[in-house]
Amino acid sequence: MAAPAICSLGKDLANSIVTFLPLDEANQAKKNNIYQIRLKRVQDDEWSISLFTLCSEGWECDGVVYPKITWMKNELLSKLAKWSTEDKKSEFKSTLSLIAVDKYSQLYQCLKEKYRDMVKVWPEVTDPEKFVYEDVAIATYLLILWEEERSQKQLREKQSFVDLGCGNGLLVHILSNEGHPGRGIDVRRRKIWDMYGPQTILEESAILPNDDYLFPDTDWIIGNHSDELTPWLPVIASRSSYSCCYFVLPCCFFNFYGKYNRKSTKKTQYREYLDFVKEVGDQCGFNVEEDCLRIPSTKRVCLIGMSRTYPPTQEKLIDEQRTLYIKSQHTDSLGLSSKSSLDQDDSRHLDCHASDTQVGNLDSSLVPPEKLTESWMPGFQPREKEERIRNCALLPRDFIDKTVLQVAKLLLDSNSEEKDPRINDQSKSVWDTGRSLTLREVAEHLEVDTLQKLKNECGGLQTLLRNNHQVFEVINSNVSIRDWRQEVHTNTNKRRPEAKRTAPSDVLKTRLCWFYVNHPSGCPRAAESCPYAHGAEELRPSLMPRKNRNSAPDGYCSSSLVLM
Ligand SMILES: C[S@@+](CC[C@H](N)C(=O)[O-])C[C@H]1O[C@@H](n2cnc3c(N)ncnc32)[C@H](O)[C@@H]1O
Ligand SMILES: [Zn+2]
Incomplete structure (x- = not known):
């Protein structure tokens, strides 16, 4: 081909x-x-x-x-x-500089075809197209790199690997399926893990930086957007065995403890962070190489440690150097914020973080003391298995429904003089779009009790309204009723990825349409173009697990009323 x-x-x-x-x-x-x-x-x-x-x-x-x-x-x-x-030299290597591009392109097409169906069955809340094709691209890169390594080092067996912080496990699935023995480890298992079959080995476990988490029989340690594990990747690989290599694709900025703090303003923060992760590799005794992947993500630079700068006989000496280096990083970051620096633009993180995730901080109370004594970094705190969700999704359903209805009534209040001029536009039918109010104005109409409940949730009122995307539009702190007729006309909504605008078929008509039930003029969309059910007879059983209904239908975001 x-x-x-x-x-x-x-x-x-x-x-x-x-x-x-x-x-x-x-x-x-x-x-x-x-x-x-x-x-x-x-x-x-x-x-x-x-x-x-x-x-x-x-x-x-x-x-x-x-x-x-x-x-x-x-x-x-x-x-x-x-x-x-612009007239400056790029800060980054050119794309695919370490491997044969023609081989890459050929294999990429094959694998894309082979794993295309994953897009259709993707059960996670994240954008399937982006994930599947990006992971296919990363797998392709590794497969070609490894093929070249085998021929260079005259290896007969396909390299083994461990993917740390493997998330959805798709990369592990593809690499395993392509004949590389390996496994993925993540502190939090995902629904999709059950779909891969027994040949894809995924383990739910928290990686800690200590001697218990070494992989002496593994050829490659992979960290793909591995967050707080990123700086540990070279350390873990270097200590696992002299021949162990690593591949890391950094995204969010973490040091050994928590948030990576910027030191200079001369470079971009991304470049500075990459230099830091490269420095970790250097200090661990690797010849670190850098390359740029061909993926849609904005964070495309990977760092690879494939060989060492020292002979095996110097292992002990180099290891002392590693220990000193990690210690020196400790004093660098003491007293600094431990909040993570999350890559909010990257949909890859949608299922990875809660907004207040505790990561890599100096609070050692959750790590058992026996682990602490062995740790290479006393105080390293892996993230919690269950991330605390405080985005209003866990508020009682009837409370959410009641508040949504109250705010909608406020906006649709027909006695108001501040009606949206759109309603007088003769070119549109007279479906009532109501008026627009600021968040503050809306808040003034809500009871203290309601506001208090919302305040306990991060984002408060705004988050609740945004979560009810079917009903409300929140732009620059102004709330209005979403006019789906307008959405159809301006379907080039730039900020929403295309896939997010179309509800996947398995969530279509699984919930009642809020407008159909509550709006005085019903839903502005005809039943066949509304993803929600117009009446109980249109309702289909949902395939989504109950606890996830809040986040579906995708793109229409969690809406308000579940009358099932
Ligand atoms: C940004 S996500 C990336 C997931 C996946 N590699 C991908 O690219 O789709 C980071 C992942 O690292 C996992 N993680 C973070 N710290 C961990 C730890 N100490 N042990 C195990 N997994 C961890 C998180 O649960 C999360 O799934
Ligand atoms: Zn409808």
């Missing part, structure tokens, strides 16, 4: 136009995906850059090799403009 490529059809240099013709696996042109980038001089030094697609109707996208038009419009063009005007 040929590697798919975006092949430049033609460069019309005189007019500054480049036409791109993407090819599919069989080297056939994907006619629907032809696009042009045009550069035009506006005047003197001013240029404009534009994107033209041949036909946006049949545009196929997977968000990786074939990007979405909205992404090209909103992200790519501004990036191109930035890159073509």
Whole structure:
């Protein structure tokens, strides 16, 4: 199978136009995906850059090799403009610099095809497309890297691995399925673990930085967005055995204790953090290499330790150096905040963090004393198995429903003079959108008791209203009733990923429509275009476990009323 490529059809240099013709696996042109980038001089030094697609109707996208038009419009063009005007050397290595790109592309296509169905059955709250294709990309990278390592070191067996903080375990599943013996460990098991089958080994356990968590028989230690475990990865690998290697893809910034605190403003925080994780690898005695993965995530740089800077005979000496180094990091971070620095943009973390997760802090009360004595870092605190959820999702259902109804009535109060002018727009039917109020105004109408209950939840009123996304729209602290007719017209809502706007089929019509039940004019959408049930006869049984109903239907977010 040929590697798919975006092949430049033609460069019309005189007019500054480049036409791109993407090819599919069989080297056939994907006619629907032809696009042009045009550069035009506006005047003197001013240029404009534009994107033209041949036909946006049949545009196929997977968000990786074939990007979405909205992404090209909103992200790519501004990036191109930035890159073509800035004059600084990139802080990062070029993409896939340590492996053969052609082999990578070929294998990526095969694996993407092979694991494509995972997207359909993804039971987690996170965006399946992003996860599946990103994990396929990371697996592909490792498989090629390992293949090259085998031929270089003349290894006959496929390398074994342990993925620390494996989360949903998909990477473990793919690598195992591709013949590498290994397992994943995470402090919190996921629903999806049950779907992989017995050949995918996943263990629920908290990793602590001590001699009990070494992997002497393992060839590679993997840390993929491994959060507070990230700086420990090189340490664990170096102490596991002389031949043990590691691969780490850092994202959120953690040191050995908790939040990584920025030291300089000369570099970006990301670059500085990568340099820190690289320094840990150096100090542990690795020749650390850096590469950039081909993934949609903004954090694409991985650090790899594949060989050592010292001979095996110096192990003891180097280990003393490691201990000293870790100790020196302790004094660096004493007294500093222990809150994690979370990558909120990255959907990968949606199922990984609660907003007030306690991580890697100096409170040692939860770690058994016998563990503390052995620890390489007294005071390291793994995150809790069950993250405390304080985003209003655990408030009693009837309390949520009552408050939602109260706020909605307030907005729909027809005697109000401050009615939204949209209601007078003759082009729309007279479905009442009510008025818009500030959060403060809404709060003034709620009972003290209600406010107190909400205050105990982080985010309070705003979070409750945002969670009830079907009913409310909250923009810049202004609350209004969501007008789904408008949502249909402006379906290019930039901030919501496309997949999040479409309710997956298994949650369609599993809950009653709030508008159908509560709004004086019913639901503005016809039954066939509303993902919620218009009447009990439309209700389908939900496949989601009961406790998760709050987060579904995806994209329409947790709505208000469950009348089942
Ligand atoms: C950001 S998520 C990434 C998950 C997965 N590797 C991925 O890329 O999708 C970080 C994961 O590390 C796990 N984790 C954090 N600290 C841990 C520890 N001390 N022991 C085991 N797992 C831990 C968390 O439970 C979480 O699943
Ligand atoms: Zn409806």
